[in-house]
Amino acid sequence: MSRNHLETDYLIVGAGAVGMAFTDVILKETDANIILVDQHHKPGGHWNDAYPFVTLHQPSAYYGVSSVELSRGQKDLTGWNKGLGDLASGAEVSAYFDNVMKQHFLPSGRVQFHSMCRYDGDKKFTNILSGEEFDVSVRRKTIDATFLKTTVPSTHTPNFSISPDVQFMPLNNLPKVRKTPAGYVVIGAGKTGIDACLWLLEQGASPDSIQWIMPRDAWLLDRKNTQATEEFFFDAIGSQAGHLEAIATSESIHDMFDKLEACGWFLRIDENVRPSMFHGATVSQMELEQLRRIKNIIRLGRVQSIEHDKIILDQGEIPTSPDHLHIDCSARAISNEEIKPIFQGDLITPQMVRSYQPVFSAAFIAHTEAAYGTDEEKNNFCGVVPLPNHDTDFIKFTAAFLMNQYKWGQTPEIRKWLFENRLDGFSKLLASVKPEDTEKSALLDKLRANAPLAATKLFQFMNEIN
Numbered sequence: 001m002s003r004n005h006l007e008t009d010y011l012i013v014g015a016g017a018v019g020m021a022f023t024d025v026i027l028k029e030t031d032a033n034i035i036l037v038d039q040h041h042k043p044g045g046h047w048n049d050a051y052p053f054v055t056l057h058q059p060s061a062y063y064g065v066s067s068v069e070l071s072r073g074q075k076d077l078t079g080w081n082k083g084l085g086d087l088a089s090g091a092e093v094s095a096y097f098d099n100v101m102k103q104h105f106l107p108s109g110r111v112q113f114h115s116m117c118r119y120d121g122d123k124k125f126t127n128i129l130s131g132e133e134f135d136v137s138v139r140r141k142t143i144d145a146t147f148l149k150t151t152v153p154s155t156h157t158p159n160f161s162i163s164p165d166v167q168f169m170p171l172n173n174l175p176k177v178r179k180t181p182a183g184y185v186v187i188g189a190g191k192t193g194i195d196a197c198l199w200l201l202e203q204g205a206s207p208d209s210i211q212w213i214m215p216r217d218a219w220l221l222d223r224k225n226t227q228a229t230e231e232f233f234f235d236a237i238g239s240q241a242g243h244l245e246a247i248a249t250s251e252s253i254h255d256m257f258d259k260l261e262a263c264g265w266f267l268r269i270d271e272n273v274r275p276s277m278f279h280g281a282t283v284s285q286m287e288l289e290q291l292r293r294i295k296n297i298i299r300l301g302r303v304q305s306i307e308h309d310k311i312i313l314d315q316g317e318i319p320t321s322p323d324h325l326h327i328d329c330s331a332r333a334i335s336n337e338e339i340k341p342i343f344q345g346d347l348i349t350p351q352m353v354r355s356y357q358p359v360f361s362a363a364f365i366a367h368t369e370a371a372y373g374t375d376e377e378k379n380n381f382c383g384v385v386p387l388p389n390h391d392t393d394f395i396k397f398t399a400a401f402l403m404n405q406y407k408w409g410q411t412p413e414i415r416k417w418l419f420e421n422r423l424d425g426f427s428k429l430l431a432s433v434k435p436e437d438t439e440k441s442a443l444l445d446k447l448r449a450n451a452p453l454a455a456t457k458l459f460q461f462m463n464e465i466n
């Protein structure tokens with residue numbers, strides 16, 4: 001079959017949240033043309049494979065692409081997120097990205113979207129349905145928007161064996177259950193494990209019918225602190241200031257985690273078990289109360305195999321049966337712990353430059369690409385905030401984030417960009433404080449005073465760990 005030749009300024013591999021947020025800023029801030037390639041049939045990446053009851057876990061207000069609002073601007077009136085900003089469902093996020101592509105990107109005449117196409121490397125891709133092959137002359141850069149390697153239960157292969165006669169499913173299939181099982185075994189304690197447990201409880205399953213396999217307990221974040229609106233100023237900015245003070249005044253790493261919990265930055269499910277995992281999963285206080293109703297938590301390490309009548313774990317075994325429903329939540333959402341420079345010659349590899357914010361990060365990286373000159377200058381503004389896994393990863397993760405914030409704060413052009421960007425939830429909130437607002441101003445003073453002290457302490461802890 002003959003090859004098709006295409007030309008573009010930017011070749012973006014992956015039309016997930018990261019590829020879409022990057023494209024949006026390049027479209028707005030440059031006159032470049034863009035080719036997006038993705039093996040899904042629609043943009044939105046993993047949201048196309050998500051379980052039916054998935055939602056964002058942080059407010060919709062600062063998710064998606066910069067130039068198109070996703071939030072309905074409402075607070076939830078019912079449910080366990082009541083009183084907090086709306087959380088778009090997976091279906092809404094998927095429809096949103098489809099709309100952004102069809103109504104904004106494609107009509108610009110500067111974007112081509114090649115769906116159902118597999119990128120083969122070296123600026124070549126193949127249409128999976130037709131077998132047609134393409135190669136692309138790229139005038140500016142290639143963007144690897146697949147690097148974060150998001151995995152979700154429906155597309156991941158569990159790393160343990162499963163007897164053919166047991167009931168085993170990704171949480172995607174839970175709404176299809178039609179026969180009451182002997183019990184539910186939720187495998188995994190990350191955000192999807194939490195979602196599976198909450199869904200079961202919400203739909204009426206008894207907490208005693210749930211066994212929750214929790215290889216590691218996790219430090220969780222309080223969703224109240226992620227609300228970037230005036231009403232939540234003292235939660236959002238207060239918790240920022242409080243957590244910096246907690247770090248700055250801590251005497252050891254152990255003490256730092258104690259203080260972070262005491263000031264409300266971290267939550268945990270069981271107050272008697274010290275978490276050793278940190279993925280940035282976010283819950284509301286009401287959700288936490290619900291999760292605490294589940295008493296049958298199995299802390300025997302990871303599953304090695306599910307057999308006819310027992311589950312073998314790293315540190316023991318528990319009974320099960322073919323009448324139990326085993327729910328796979330063992331996929332790790334963003335799993336790539338490797339880091340590399342974001343700007344390297346004609347390749348851009350978007351990664352996190354602000355904690356917990358992959359889409360903001362992609363937008364900011366695109367702005368840096370559009371506005372600054374050398375790779376050195378761009379990488380200086382875009383220090384990689386490494387994805388956390390273990391509890392102590394919080395240290396380098398927060399240190400990297402503070403370094404970036406410091407550099408951005410010193411650069412008026414970036415301060416202005418942040419202030420005007422929808423995905424930066426907090427700059428407007430900070431800028432809204434008037435000098436006569438003494439309580440808020442005092443909080444800002446506390447934030448500013450503790451940021452450098454916290455950074456110093458984090459570097460000290462990093463040295464201790466090393």
Ligand SMILES: Cc1cc2nc3c(=O)[nH]c(=O)nc-3n(C[C@H](O)[C@H](O)[C@H](O)COP(=O)(O)OP(=O)(O)OC[C@H]3O[C@@H](n4cnc5c(N)ncnc54)[C@H](O)[C@@H]3O)c2cc1C
Nearest residue numbers: 014016017018038039045046056057058118119146150358
């Ligand atoms: C349940 C859940 C809830 C989340 N909630 C939030 C939240 O509230 N707030 C927040 O900020 N973040 C949230 N996240 C994280 C975040 O939205 C995304 O997971 C993250 O941005 C990753 O997006 P991505 O574009 O890097 O990856 P993906 O969505 O995986 O997109 C990558 C794309 O690349 C394509 N691709 C890969 N390889 C190839 C190839 N060889 N050829 C062609 N195409 C290829 C894939 O088909 C895919 O479409 C959540 C994640 C999950 C799983």
